[in-house]
Each structure stands twice: as C-alpha cells, then as structure tokens.
Amino acid sequence: MKIALLLNPDHEQAQFASQIGIQHAIIGGPNSPNGYLEYDTLQQAQEVFAAHGIEISAVENVPVHFYDKVMAGLPGRDEQIDNYCTTIHNLSRAGIHILGYHWMLLGGITSDYVRGRGGARERHFDWEAANRSRIDALEWRGPDGVIHVPDQEISTEQMWDNVAYFLQRVLPVAESCGVKLAAHPDDAPIPSFMGVARILGSLEGLQRLLDTVPSPSNGLDFCQGTIAEMTGVNVVDAIYRFGKQHKIFFAHYRAVQGQVPDFTEVFMDEGGNDMYAAMKAYKDVGFTGPMRADHSPAVIGDNRQAHRGFAFEIGYMKGMAQAVDALSAQTH
Amino acid sequence: MELALTLNCWNDEDLVFAQQFGVNHILAQPILPAPGVQRWDERALAALRNRVEQAGLQLVGFDGLPCPLDRSVRGETGRDDEIAVASQFITAAGAAGIPLITYGWALSQHTPSSRMPVGRGQSHVNRVAAPIADPMRATQTGWESYTYFLARVIPVAERANVRLACQPNSPFKPGLLNSTAALQQLLDTAPSHCHGLDLQHGALTHMPAADLLQAIQHFVKQGRVFCAQAQHIDVRTEGIAEGFLDERSTTGPAMLDVLQAYRAAGYNGDLRPAPPPGVTGDTEWGHKGHAFHAGYLKSLLQVARRLPEAMAQ
Known part of the structure; x- marks a missing residue:
C-alpha cells in the first residue's frame, strides 16, 4: 500500500511530507467557477509535488456545490453530472486515477470536541447532542464552506434513487477514462x-452501493475510522469483506473509541481499534492503493497543517506497515 | 520495554507534548539554568523530578552528564576536577531519586560531522565524509585514562545507587568504544551493577543484520544494558549519514527484528529515538521529527509486545 497524506500543492508542505517519507499525496478538489476540476490546476499541482518526488494518488472529493443538486435530486443535476464527467476526464489527463466522493449533503457531523490524552483536542460525536445542535453549528461544512440544507426532507429510497442516477451516468465515463470512483462512508x-x-x-x-451499479470503477474510499464508528461493526472483518471484493480503492487509517451513538477520535496507539490486525488485513487482501493518515487529535504547539500530529500518525503507520512485513517475512 | 523521550524538562510544553503522544518515560537533557536554578544540586534535581511527576510522567534518568570529560578522555591534568564535578552530580541525582545517567566517553568539541541538507527530502542530517581515524582509538593510553575515571566514579555511583550507562562511540562521536569487543572489554573492566551500557545500537549498524541482533542479545543477557536508543546510521562509500528511523539500510535488520531481539533477551528498560533529522519549519529540538519517531517506535513496540500472539494470526 501507499502511505499518503492529504496535502495542499505547496512546496513547503510537499517538502515536509517528503522528509517524513511520503511519496503519495491526496488533494482536496480545487474550486473553480466552471463547476469542474480544471486540468491546468491539477497539472500544476502534479508539478509542485513532482519536484519533491511525490505523485498525486487521489482526489479526496470535489467541492460539494459541484454535485449538491445530484445528491438532492434537484433540477440542474444533469448539468452537474456533465461537469462531473469533465472532472473525470481532466483527472485522467493529469494522471490521477482515483476520485473520492462524499455522499453527505450535510457533510461530516461532529457534536463537540473533548480533551483527550494529555489534554489533546479530540473530535467527539454524541447522537443526542448532535440532534439538538443548530444547523449553523455543523463544524465541517465541506471544502466550499457552504452548508447545504435542502428545503425538503430526503428519504432513504429517494437518496438511493439519486445515487443510482449519478452512478449510472458517471461510471461508464470513469471506466473509459481509467478512473476509479471511491465512495466515503457517511461520518x-x-x-x-x-x-x-x-x-x-x-x-x-x-x-x-457496489451492487447497485456493478463496475470496476465503483468502489470505496474505505474510511476505517467511520466504519469503526458503526454500531456493532468489527472494522477488521469489514476490511476483509470489502477488500476480498477488491472494492477498497483508497483507505483512511484512523482509530476511534466507542461507536454510534457515542464515539471519540483518538490517537492511533490509544487502543481504540486493533491497528495491527487492520494493517495486516489490508496486506492480506492485497490492497495496494493509497492509505492516508486521517484527522489526528490536535496537539500542543502544532501548526495549522497539524504537522506534529501527522508526523506521529505517519510514523505510526510506517512502523505498523514494516511490522506486518517483517512478521510475514519471518513466517514464510 | 517502554518508549522514552529525551527532552528539556524545564519546558512545560514539552512535557505536555510527551503526554499527548503517550510517552510516559522521560530522560532529562542536562540543561541549565532554569529560572532560579543556578547549579545541579540535590534541590534542583528534586525540583526537576517533581516537575516531570506533576505532569503525570516518570523521570527515568538523565541523558548525559552536565559536564565535559575532555581532560579525563585525554588523560590530562585537570581530570580530577572533572571527576569531582561528575561525582557531585551523580551523588545529587541519587539523593533526588534519579536512578540512571547516560554518558559518552568522547571529546565534547570533537565534531567530525557536519549538519547538511542531504537527508531524505533534504532534511538536515549529521554526516561524515569518511570513517574517522581517531587518535584515541584502541590505544593503551585511551584505556588507561578510562580505567582511571571508572575507578573513581563507579564507587560514587554505587554509593548513590545510580546506574551509569555508557554509550558506544560512533562515526559521529569517535572513540575507544567502537566495536562489540571494546564494549565487552568495558563491561569486564568495570564489573559493577551500577555500570553498564546505553546501547545506542545505531553505532553498530555497520555490522551485518544477524551480527547486530546477536550483539544486542549478547549484551542484554548479561543484564548490563540499562538504556537503549534507536538510531539510523547509513554507511555508504561516499560517507556516513544519520537518517530517519524508518529508513532501513539494505544490510540492516528490520526494526521489528531489533525489538524482538531486545525482548527475547529479557530487556525491560527504555528505548528512545535518536535526535531526528531537521525537517522544514521544525523547532531546534525537533518536535515534528520527534513526533514522527515516537509514532514509528510506538506501533512497532505495540506489535513486539504482543508477539508471539501476532505471529499466530
């Protein structure tokens, strides 16, 4: 697998990443007034990273307002889908072959932040508290900073219709362009x-989702943390389940304590999940895609890019990956 | 086997840093002065220990003596003054309940290496162009002055109940103790339960993997390894350079194998990372670099601790 970081195309960030041994970047989708990701912007980003020996392995998501009407099933969605197909073409031209997408109209949901180990600031979710929260209290609003609240309720079946409508139109394009679409679970x-x-x-x-439109380009952005948050789910079993289907295109490595209705994101070593068994599972199923460090608890004296937090996480991931390799070498 | 960090314990933020990353064992840098503290007496040392414990951490020792040993290493006049200062410090540490002090038998000003941006991603690493021919190396003079030092300092350590842990010399700190034979000679010269090794096994990475693992086991089994340090030293024809711990050299063992060697031989002391290469926008101490190394050793130690369970999976 390719240990990766979510990075901005910036020389200083890229250099730091290369110093801690990163050769694979994930970028957020750069905004554009045209409603799709521009080839020139993607190509320039590739060049910035290439100067530091890094290649872009995936785009995490496009700005939510590029596809909000598609998620909500509103008029104008066909135009957004056309633009999405342009994005796929441009990614392919720029040599990027994984496009993540978050099918979350309201974005990620956090109820509050709590003080964890040594007072580190940790993301926390409490379902009851979240239900009491005001819409403008949503902490994470997507890359464009806009809260997308439709003026009507959207039922589960409507949402399935909307995602099927989307996949039926974009997957053939993705297949022909050699781009894999990777869906992030709802967090x-x-x-x-x-x-x-x-x-x-x-x-x-x-x-x-995978069965709705079977395609070699239809798969998952396997956010390990989110899946570990699901009530009653054993995340390691889930890696085997989807990994054996070769549907993990891209992974986020993260540890969580608790599950819905109450969970907290913790440091990777804090014992929230069996991180060794998880890393071994990715190796066992033959996962070779990018695996990025996910959000880390906020630590003292860190910069805006959370370099200390990410340095710890990348170090942890590298050590774990080496441990899995060393043990498999010993047993063979 | 516990992960430890060497840091400036007078700095509150660094204690919090260690706590947040789950590192509970601390080695103190011999740095003076703190506000209101002018010398290393028992009171200052007790205050330092108290600060660490107040932060919920354990002060396992001092990483280095706060005084030079140049005259002692050279066997020059004035070495008795150095020995008196070192002895005073050891006695005060014992009185303050600090059980371990590491030290290097090397000249403080002897710096054959330069810090250059030649590491991974142009990180700043210590580098020496070629192996150093050291004047002290394996000469009888060298051992004589070392024996003189040990004969005076070890009884002090025994009375104070402080364990002294000597570091191997490396291309970056050249000296007598540059082979496993020399390290064994040292242990045999001073067979005290208060004198052993700070096994900075990076200094031995010129050895083939199997020999290095065997050397670790050899020293640990004698019960004379008091402290350990992980360091990556890359030996190439064009020079010798430090690097990040995850940069395994082609001839070196996997880090997990190293940790298993320590554990299999019964080592239950601390393991700390070497000072990291300098990365972009980091502090002088290297908070980003230390965070990276701490994370790296954390996961490997977690796996090593659950062996052989992990192997059975």
Whole structure:
C-alpha cells in the first residue's frame, strides 16, 4: 500500500511530507467557477509535488456545490453530472486515477470536541447532542464552506434513487477514462440527520452501493475510522469483506473509541481499534492503493497543517506497515 | 520495554507534548539554568523530578552528564576536577531519586560531522565524509585514562545507587568504544551493577543484520544494558549519514527484528529515538521529527509486545 497524506500543492508542505517519507499525496478538489476540476490546476499541482518526488494518488472529493443538486435530486443535476464527467476526464489527463466522493449533503457531523490524552483536542460525536445542535453549528461544512440544507426532507429510497442516477451516468465515463470512483462512508454513520437520509452509514449500505451499479470503477474510499464508528461493526472483518471484493480503492487509517451513538477520535496507539490486525488485513487482501493518515487529535504547539500530529500518525503507520512485513517475512 | 523521550524538562510544553503522544518515560537533557536554578544540586534535581511527576510522567534518568570529560578522555591534568564535578552530580541525582545517567566517553568539541541538507527530502542530517581515524582509538593510553575515571566514579555511583550507562562511540562521536569487543572489554573492566551500557545500537549498524541482533542479545543477557536508543546510521562509500528511523539500510535488520531481539533477551528498560533529522519549519529540538519517531517506535513496540500472539494470526 501507499502511505499518503492529504496535502495542499505547496512546496513547503510537499517538502515536509517528503522528509517524513511520503511519496503519495491526496488533494482536496480545487474550486473553480466552471463547476469542474480544471486540468491546468491539477497539472500544476502534479508539478509542485513532482519536484519533491511525490505523485498525486487521489482526489479526496470535489467541492460539494459541484454535485449538491445530484445528491438532492434537484433540477440542474444533469448539468452537474456533465461537469462531473469533465472532472473525470481532466483527472485522467493529469494522471490521477482515483476520485473520492462524499455522499453527505450535510457533510461530516461532529457534536463537540473533548480533551483527550494529555489534554489533546479530540473530535467527539454524541447522537443526542448532535440532534439538538443548530444547523449553523455543523463544524465541517465541506471544502466550499457552504452548508447545504435542502428545503425538503430526503428519504432513504429517494437518496438511493439519486445515487443510482449519478452512478449510472458517471461510471461508464470513469471506466473509459481509467478512473476509479471511491465512495466515503457517511461520518457520523447515522441513518439520517435533519430529515436528510444518510445511506452509506452501514456495511449493508456500502454493499448496496457496489451492487447497485456493478463496475470496476465503483468502489470505496474505505474510511476505517467511520466504519469503526458503526454500531456493532468489527472494522477488521469489514476490511476483509470489502477488500476480498477488491472494492477498497483508497483507505483512511484512523482509530476511534466507542461507536454510534457515542464515539471519540483518538490517537492511533490509544487502543481504540486493533491497528495491527487492520494493517495486516489490508496486506492480506492485497490492497495496494493509497492509505492516508486521517484527522489526528490536535496537539500542543502544532501548526495549522497539524504537522506534529501527522508526523506521529505517519510514523505510526510506517512502523505498523514494516511490522506486518517483517512478521510475514519471518513466517514464510 | 517502554518508549522514552529525551527532552528539556524545564519546558512545560514539552512535557505536555510527551503526554499527548503517550510517552510516559522521560530522560532529562542536562540543561541549565532554569529560572532560579543556578547549579545541579540535590534541590534542583528534586525540583526537576517533581516537575516531570506533576505532569503525570516518570523521570527515568538523565541523558548525559552536565559536564565535559575532555581532560579525563585525554588523560590530562585537570581530570580530577572533572571527576569531582561528575561525582557531585551523580551523588545529587541519587539523593533526588534519579536512578540512571547516560554518558559518552568522547571529546565534547570533537565534531567530525557536519549538519547538511542531504537527508531524505533534504532534511538536515549529521554526516561524515569518511570513517574517522581517531587518535584515541584502541590505544593503551585511551584505556588507561578510562580505567582511571571508572575507578573513581563507579564507587560514587554505587554509593548513590545510580546506574551509569555508557554509550558506544560512533562515526559521529569517535572513540575507544567502537566495536562489540571494546564494549565487552568495558563491561569486564568495570564489573559493577551500577555500570553498564546505553546501547545506542545505531553505532553498530555497520555490522551485518544477524551480527547486530546477536550483539544486542549478547549484551542484554548479561543484564548490563540499562538504556537503549534507536538510531539510523547509513554507511555508504561516499560517507556516513544519520537518517530517519524508518529508513532501513539494505544490510540492516528490520526494526521489528531489533525489538524482538531486545525482548527475547529479557530487556525491560527504555528505548528512545535518536535526535531526528531537521525537517522544514521544525523547532531546534525537533518536535515534528520527534513526533514522527515516537509514532514509528510506538506501533512497532505495540506489535513486539504482543508477539508471539501476532505471529499466530
């Protein structure tokens, strides 16, 4: 697998990443007034990273307002889908072959931040508290900073219709361009929020997504943390389940304590999940795609890019990957 | 086997840093002065220990003596003054309940290496152009002055109940103790339960992997390894350079094999990372670099601890 970091195309960030041994970058989709990712912007980003021996392995997501009407099933979605196909073409031209997408109209949901180990600031979710929160209290609003609240409720079946409509139109283009679409599970994984269904908050939902439009380009952005948050789910079993289908295109490595209705993101070593068994599972299923460090608890004296937090996480991941390799070398 | 970090314990933020990354064992840098503390007496040392414990951490020792040993290493006049200062410090540490002090038998001003941006991603690493021919190396003079030092300092350590842990010499700190034979000679010269090794096994990375693992086991089994340090030293024809711990050299063992060697031989002391290469925008101490190394050793130690369970999976 390729250990990766979410990075901005910036020489200083790229140099830091290369120093801690990163050769694979994930970028957020750069905004554009045209409603699709521009080839020139992607190509320039490739060049910045290439100067530091790094290649872009995936785009995490496009700005939410590039596809909000598609998610909500509103008029104008066909134009957005056309633009999405342009994005896929441009990615392919720029040599990027994985496009992640978050099917979360309301974005990620956090109820608050709590003080964890040594007072580090950790993301926390409490379902009851989240339900009491005001819409403008949503912490993460997507890359464009806009809160996308439709003026009507969206049922689960409507949401499935909307995602099927999307996949049926974009997957043939993705296949012909050699681009894989990787769906991120809904974080927090709850079935609906503020009247808007969240269909990718369970393993059944993820499986249904894959089965709805079978395609070699239809797969998952396997956010290990989100899946570990799902009630009753064993995340290591889930890696085997989807990995054996070769549907993990891209992974996020993260540890969580607790599950819905109450969980907290913790440091990778804090014992929230069996991180060794998880790393071994990715290796066992032959996963070779990018695996990025996910959000880390916020530590003292860190910069805006959380270099200390990410340095710890990347070090942890590298050590774990080497441990898995060393043990498999010993047993063979 | 516990992960430890060497840091400036007078700095509150660094204690929090260690706590947040889950590193509970601390080695103190011999740095003076703190506000209101002018010398290393028992009171200052007790205050330092107290600060670390207040932060919920354990002060396992001092990483280095706060005084030079140049005259002692050279066997020159004035070495008795150095020995008196070192002895005073050891006695005060014992009285303050600090059980371990590491030290290097090397000249403080002897720096054959330069810090250059030649590491991974142009990180700044210590580098020497070629192996150093050291004047002290394996000469009888060298051992004589070392024996003189040990004969005076070890009884002090025994009375104070402080364990002294000597570091191997490396291309970056050349000296007598540059082979496993020399390290064994040292242990045999001073067979005290208060004198052993700070096994900075990076200094031995010129050895083939199997020999290095065997050497670790050899020293640990004698019960004379008091402290350990992981360091990556890359030996190439064009020079010798430090690097990040995850940069395994082609001839070196996997880090997990190293940790297993320590554990299999019964080592239950601390392991700390070497000072990291300098990365972009980091502090002088290297908070980003230390975070990277701490994370790296954390996961490997977690796996090593659950062996052989992990192997059975």
